[in-house]
Amino acid sequence: MFPTIQVTKTTQPRKRPVPGETLPFGVFFSDHMFSMDYVEGQGWMNPRIEPFGPIQLEPTAMVFHYGQAVFEGLKAYRCPDGSINLFRPLLNFKRLNRSDERLVIPALDPEFCVQATIELVRMDKDWIPTGEGESLYIRPFVFATDQFLGVRPSKTYRFMILLSPSGAYYPQGIDPVKIYVEDRYVRAVRGGTGYTKCAGNYAASLIAQDIAHKKGYVQVLWLDGVEQKYIEEVGSMNILFVIDGKLVTPELNGSILPGITRQSCIELAESLGIRVEERKVSIDEIIDAGKSGRLTEAFGSGTAAVISPVGQLKYGDTEIIINNNQIGPVSRLFYDTITGVQSGKLEDKLGWIVKV
Numbered sequence: 001m002f003p004t005i006q007v008t009k010t011t012q013p014r015k016r017p018v019p020g021e022t023l024p025f026g027v028f029f030s031d032h033m034f035s036m037d038y039v040e041g042q043g044w045m046n047p048r049i050e051p052f053g054p055i056q057l058e059p060t061a062m063v064f065h066y067g068q069a070v071f072e073g074l075k076a077y078r079c080p081d082g083s084i085n086l087f088r089p090l091l092n093f094k095r096l097n098r099s100d101e102r103l104v105i106p107a108l109d110p111e112f113c114v115q116a117t118i119e120l121v122r123m124d125k126d127w128i129p130t131g132e133g134e135s136l137y138i139r140p141f142v143f144a145t146d147q148f149l150g151v152r153p154s155k156t157y158r159f160m161i162l163l164s165p166s167g168a169y170y171p172q173g174i175d176p177v178k179i180y181v182e183d184r185y186v187r188a189v190r191g192g193t194g195y196t197k198c199a200g201n202y203a204a205s206l207i208a209q210d211i212a213h214k215k216g217y218v219q220v221l222w223l224d225g226v227e228q229k230y231i232e233e234v235g236s237m238n239i240l241f242v243i244d245g246k247l248v249t250p251e252l253n254g255s256i257l258p259g260i261t262r263q264s265c266i267e268l269a270e271s272l273g274i275r276v277e278e279r280k281v282s283i284d285e286i287i288d289a290g291k292s293g294r295l296t297e298a299f300g301s302g303t304a305a306v307i308s309p310v311g312q313l314k315y316g317d318t319e320i321i322i323n324n325n326q327i328g329p330v331s332r333l334f335y336d337t338i339t340g341v342q343s344g345k346l347e348d349k350l351g352w353i354v355k356v
């Protein structure tokens with residue numbers, strides 16, 4: 001049995017997006033939020049759903065100083081039959097625990113976290129937008145709350161879940177992106193935190209993204225932190241390639257984030273009889289395969305975009321165009337299948353969906 005979640009309903013409904021207007025990402029938040037506290041010696045306690053609003057923290061809260069903060073991201077989708085889908089939520093909370101472990105944050109019960117998500121989404125279900133491609137973004141996160149400036153793991157934490165109605169990632173249809181291969185900064189190193197969704201990974205990656213944007217590129221392709229030779233991932237997405245008809249993606253080596261969309265692409269490929277290779281992929285191999293025509297597709301995978309085709313890759317003085325800057329058949333099939341299952345328009349053959 002899960003602990004009971006105390007519910008306090010809001011008396012001041014929040015401002016809602018205007019129907020018909022473009023719905024941005026991460027701007028609107030629903031009426032309620034979930035919170036739970038951890039105290040050393042007592043465990044996780046006081047699960048509650050309350051009106052969305054500011055939280056009080058002392059300026060000494062350890063998260064501000066030493067960065068013990070991890071997060072997750074998933075979505076709820078409204079189906080044509082009116083039911084609500086979550087996409088593989090247990091995987092998010094299992095991953096949250098792997099992030100927690102690396103940052104010495106106490107583990108949560110993943111099954112209870114899914115239950116808390118379901119209860120929160122049920123409560124604010126009329127915040128799920130219903131337009132094509134729209135969804136309710138779910139942001140679970142954990143942070144250290146001890147009032148202390150010494151360097152050690154905090155003894156108190158808060159776990160929260162927020163809901164944010166978000167617009168379609170591709171309101172104008174899928175457009176392949178221009179990617180800049182980053183050869184100065186690195187995102188993660190062996191033994192570091194690359195496999196976790198910790199806030200610090202993002203803080204450390206912003207500079208490269210900033211430089212790439214200024215040069216006219218949409219995202220950064222990260223190389224490994226040791227030799228800067230092997231491909232890791234792109235921005236906040238994993239990267240997959242189609243080479244000689246095979247699906248090729250960097251193996252999970254500890255510095256790559258194990259994406260749930262990546263895993264779903266691999267499972268889908270295997271179910272369709274497409275050969276999958278998870279291995280080291282050097283940037284030289286990709287440039288060569290691009291020049292010789294063996295590289296037919298490249299795409300990022302992640303919860304936000306699901307699939308983001310790469311049309312152009314710039315590495316030093318070399319630039320390659322992939323599939324004539326068009327979305328390819330494998331990317332298209334993966335995008336249509338995964339979004340179709342998520343939104344309840346296609347049968348859930350691989351058992352990915354949890355109903356709210």
Ligand SMILES: *Cc1c(COP(=O)(O)O)cnc(C)c1O
Nearest residue numbers: 236237238257259260261302303
């Ligand atoms: C979240 C994330 C991904 C994608 O993971 P999904 O589970 O597919 O959303 C990839 N790379 C990084 C760095 C991430 O933070």
